[in-house]
Amino acid sequence: MSNFEAFFDYIQQISxxxxxxxxxxxxxxxxxxxxxxxxxxxxxxGDVCKYIGFxxxxxxxxxxxxxKGHEHTLKLSLExxxxxxxxxxxxxxxxxFNIEALENLExxxxxxxxxxxxxxxxxxxxxxxxxxxxxxxxxNQKRVQAAMSYTAEERYEELISSYPQFIQRFPQNIIASxxxxxxxxxxxxxxxxxx
Amino acid sequence: MSNFEAFFDYIQQISxxxxxxxxxxxxxxxxxxxxxxxxxxxxxxGDVCKYIGFxxxxxxxxxxxxxKGHEHTLKLSLExxxxxxxxxxxxxxxxxFNIEALENLExxxxxxxxxxxxxxxxxxxxxxxxxxxxxxxxxNQKRVQAAMSYTAEERYEELISSYPQFIQRFPQNIIASxxxxxxxxxxxxxxxxxx
DNA sequence: AGAGTAATGTGATTTAAGTCACAACTATAA
DNA sequence: TTATAGTTGTGACTTAAATCACATTACTCT
Numbered sequence: 001m002s003n004f005e006a007f008f009d010y011i012q013q014i015s016x017x018x019x020x021x022x023x024x025x026x027x028x029x030x031x032x033x034x035x036x037x038x039x040x041x042x043x044x045x046g047d048v049c050k051y052i053g054f055x056x057x058x059x060x061x062x063x064x065x066x067x068k069g070h071e072h073t074l075k076l077s078l079e080x081x082x083x084x085x086x087x088x089x090x091x092x093x094x095x096x097f098n099i100e101a102l103e104n105l106e107x108x109x110x111x112x113x114x115x116x117x118x119x120x121x122x123x124x125x126x127x128x129x130x131x132x133x134x135x136x137x138x139x140n141q142k143r144v145q146a147a148m149s150y151t152a153e154e155r156y157e158e159l160i161s162s163y164p165q166f167i168q169r170f171p172q173n174i175i176a177s178x179x180x181x182x183x184x185x186x187x188x189x190x191x192x193x194x195x
Numbered sequence: 196m197s198n199f200e201a202f203f204d205y206i207q208q209i210s211x212x213x214x215x216x217x218x219x220x221x222x223x224x225x226x227x228x229x230x231x232x233x234x235x236x237x238x239x240x241g242d243v244c245k246y247i248g249f250x251x252x253x254x255x256x257x258x259x260x261x262x263k264g265h266e267h268t269l270k271l272s273l274e275x276x277x278x279x280x281x282x283x284x285x286x287x288x289x290x291x292f293n294i295e296a297l298e299n300l301e302x303x304x305x306x307x308x309x310x311x312x313x314x315x316x317x318x319x320x321x322x323x324x325x326x327x328x329x330x331x332x333x334x335n336q337k338r339v340q341a342a343m344s345y346t347a348e349e350r351y352e353e354l355i356s357s358y359p360q361f362i363q364r365f366p367q368n369i370i371a372s373x374x375x376x377x378x379x380x381x382x383x384x385x386x387x388x389x390x
Numbered sequence: 391a392g393a394g395t396a397a398t399g400t401g402a403t404t405t406a407a408g409t410c411a412c413a414a415c416t417a418t419a420a
Numbered sequence: 421t422t423a424t425a426g427t428t429g430t431g432a433c434t435t436a437a438a439t440c441a442c443a444t445t446a447c448t449c450t
Contacts, residue, residue, distance in 0.1 A: 064344065072344040074336065087333040130314075133328040138282040140335035141269065147342035148375040149259060149267040152407070171427065180343040182408055187429055347437070366397060377438055382399055397446070404439070409432105416427070 003056045004028055007108055010054075010080050015127035023122045030117075031108040036101040042083060043099040049088035052115060053107030055079050061174060062099050073178040076102075076166055082132065083107060102170060147180060155179045156189050198251050199223055202303055205249075205275050210322035218317045225312075226303040231296040237278060238294040244283035247310060248302030250274050256369060257294045268372040271297075271361055277327065278302060297365060342375060350374045351384050 004027070008019055011027075019027070034053065036042060042060060043049050060083055062075040074097065077083050088095035089112055110118075118125040142162075146155050156179060160167060166175060176186040199222070203214055214222070229248065231237060237255060238244050255278055257270040269292065272278050283290035284307055305313075313320040337357075341350050351374060355362060361370060371381040 064340065066344060070344075072340065074340055074343070085336075086329070087336060090329045090333070130328075133325075133332070134281070134285045137328070137331055137335070138285070140332070140339060141280075141282060144335060144338050144342060145259065145267065145269055147339060148269070149261060149265075173427070183428075184409080184430080185407055188407095191429080368397065378398075379400080379439080380437055383437095386399080392450100394449090395447080397444100399444075400442090402440085405436100406438085407434105407436085409434070411432090412430090414427100414429075416425100418423105418425080420421100420423090 003033055003106065003108060004031075006056060006080075007031070007054055011124050011128045014131055015124040017124035017127055019122070019124050023124065026121065027118065027125075030114045031110045034107050034109050036105040036107075038101055038104050040101050040105075041098060042101065042105070042107070043085060043088075043095055043097065045096060045098050046094050047088075048092055049085040049095050049099075050111060051084070051109040052089055052112070053083040053109040055081050055083055056106040056108060058101060058103040058105035059169060060099055060101050060105055061170075061178075062097050063177065064097055071177050072180070073174060076163075076170060076174070076178055078165065078169075102174065152179070152181050152185055153189055153192075155181075156186070156193075198228055198301065198303060199226075201251060201275075202226070202249055206319050206323045209326055210319040212319035212322055214317070214319050218319065221316065222313065222320075225309045226305045229302050229304050231300040231302075233296055233299050235296050235300075236293060237296065237300070237302070238280060238283075238290055238292065240291060240293050241289050242283075243287055244280040244290050244294075245306060246279070246304040247284055247307070248278040248304040250276050250278055251301040251303060253296060253298040253300035254364060255294055255296050255300055256365075256373075257292050258372065259292055266372050267375070268369060271358075271365060271369070271373055273360065273364070297369065347374070347376050347380055348384055348387075350376075351381070351388075 004024070007027070008024060012018055031054070033056075034051075036058075042051075042053060045064070055077060057079060059079075060077045061073050062077070062085065063071050063073045065071050083099060085095040085097045085099065087093065088097075092112070119129060120126075146158050150158060159175070159179060166178075170178075172186055172190075173183045176183040179186065181189075199219070202222070203219060207213055226249070228251075229246075231253075237246075237248060240259070250272060252274060254274075255272045256268050257272070257280065258266050258268045260266050278294060280290040280292045280294065282288065283292075287307070314324060315321075341353050345353065354370070354374060361373075365373075367381055367385075368378045371378040374381065376384075
């Protein structure tokens with residue numbers, strides 16, 4: 001099935017290791033395809049994040065809603081990214097986040113217990129996991145730095161250079177909430193930019 | 196040596212696995228004790244972060260200086276934490292950060308190549324590493340959320356509840372730069388608080 | 391012990407960004 | 421195809437926090 005081919009390629013490419021036929025069967029057996037339509041929820045605030053999803057097609061955002069009703073987008077996720085609230089997923093605690101499909105979404109999903117199995121039994125999976133952890137750590141560090149040290153304009157420029165796809169693919173109100181800005185401020189920054 | 200005892204305890208406690216005598220010898224052979232006096236640098240901007248340190252005693256901060264000369268503290272680190280710019284350490288790229296001892300500092304340090312060896316050869320070390328990655332991911336997620344969604348007051352309250360030690364141990368200008376505030380604003384927030 | 395440096399407090403002023411309000415435009419769905 | 425909801429732009433006003441300036445207090449180093 002083509003979904004899985006892309007997934008296998010991803011694991012092999014990141015890890016630099018090959019998956020055996022047995023490995024592939026194990027993964028196919030325990031990763032379940034799941035489809036969400038635009039605006040459906042992968043995870044709702046208060047629920048435990050039981051599944052981690054590998055995005056085959058589509059996009060999603062992870063966000064909170066504060067007391068004033070403002071949404072704060074923590075993460076935007078595209079094809080070949082992992083989708084979960086890792087805090088809730090690892091610790092099995094209720095999530096403070098919502099994860100919503102921004103476009104029709106196809107994921108391959110599995111549980112924490114299964115992931116532990118894959119890590120033990122599939123060397124390529126384990127190597128991929130370690131590298132992904134590293135990348136997340138690096139990306140998070142950058143994001144913290146940007147949030148703390150940069151002005152609104154600088155954060156927008158940084159986003160354009162790091163994730164140009166986001167600008168194309170997501171509406172401005174989502175981008176604004178990802179950058180920690182009001183949509184009006186983002187609109188004004190864009191106006192200055194185009195000059 | 197007592198330095199290593201605390202280190203071994205840490206690994207065993209986090210991983211839930213025991214270190215064999217061989218494991219311990221391997222670690223002692225390749226983790227080198229290093230002392231820094233207050234205000235000395237563990238890492239300077241522009242250098243590659245060749246070493247990761249396990250803090251046995253003391254504290255440090257990871258920070259950048261922007262064009263206006265303002266310092267932004269990304270991370271504060273205490274005993275039993277790991278000290279490195281992970282981006283530079285993993286990728287061997289020049290670091291954008293400085294890491295400075297805030298108090299006299301004792302670390303056990305090792306290189307990326309050695310860490311790879313420990314991960315392969317010491318199950319307790321590998322298990323510890325995976326759990327630490329998880330914890331970092333969770334902590335970073337919280338920090339991003341706080342930076343993006345919370346007001347100055349809320350960030351200060353959150354710090355008090357998450358890391359009360361920080362308030363005792365670090366001067367206010369450092370805390371302010373960690374929270375992404377001017378020192379004056381932090382001073383005023385504290386004034387309100389004590390009422 | 392005393393000079394020099396670093397850390398903190400506080401008022402006055404400025405500024406970046408948020409908020410509010412409304413208009414214009416663009417999807418989407420019945 | 422028209423009604424409805426969602427998205428974007430823009431002006432007027434407000435506000436949280438930064439900046440500037442100076443006083444006070446606490447370290448630390450020889």
